[in-house]
Amino acid sequence: MEVRDATYEDVERIVEIHINAFEDFFLTFLGHKFLRLLYTGFISKGVLRVAVVDFEVIGFSAGTEQPDVFFSNLRKEKWLSFILAATPSLIKKPSLVIKKLYGAIFYKGDSVGRLKNSFLLSSLAVEPYLEGKGIGKFLINDLNEVLSEKRTSETIYLITDKNQNGSVLGFYNKCGFSIESEFKQSGQREMLRLIKSVEVV
Structure with missing residues (x-):
């Protein structure tokens, strides 16, 4: 594997x-074009x-060193394209999608003032039939190497659900992440911010 x-x-x-990998997640509901x-x-x-x-892609990691700038620029450049891409799902569930889509388009990347020089891991996924084979951990280690070489990020952090999320939390714990803070998203959904130091390779 490479x-x-x-x-x-x-x-x-x-x-x-x-x-x-994220069958029931809202971003998945927004469809292929939006994700593309x-x-x-x-x-x-x-x-x-x-x-x-x-020669087959079986997993990926996605993130940014400047979440506030990244999502702001993406929104400015592609906001209309994102809305058009989400139109089919908007027709299916207008009230839900309007609220969520607004949050997605105006998402600021969870830029946390106290987490200076931090890399936001936005997404990590492996084909479900290959879970448990160490691919996810391999991707985390690879990301650590990339960031270690760049020397611009001191930590990696991510956001995930607090409840009914034992397997995901267990995975990140094994990869060296710990809970940095807890908060509520949209006033209801309990979330955890996990963090891990970038190890110098």
Whole structure:
């Protein structure tokens, strides 16, 4: 297995893996086109890495060193494209999608003032049938190496659900992440911010 920078040709496969891995998530509900725009943005303005076996992409990691700038620029450049891409789901569930889409488009990347020089891991996914084979941990270690070489980030952090999320929390704990803080999203959903130091390689 090798891990490399994603190319534009990888985006369709990345979207497919996202949909398979995050079947019931809201971003998945927004559809292929929306996800394609999002992950294309990570290639040009963030970090998007893919795990490859026998020339097939089987997992990926996506994130940014400047979450506030990254999502702000993406919104300014592609806001209309994101809205158009979400139109089919908007027709299906207008009240839900309008609220969530507004939050997604105006998302500021969870930039946390006290977390200086931190990398936001926005997404990490592996084909579900390959879970438990160490690919996710391999991607985390790869990201650590990339950030260690760049020497611009001291920590990696991510946001995930607090409740009914034992397997995900267990995975990140094994990868060296710990709970940095807790908060409520949209006033209801309990979330955890996990953090891990970038180890110098």
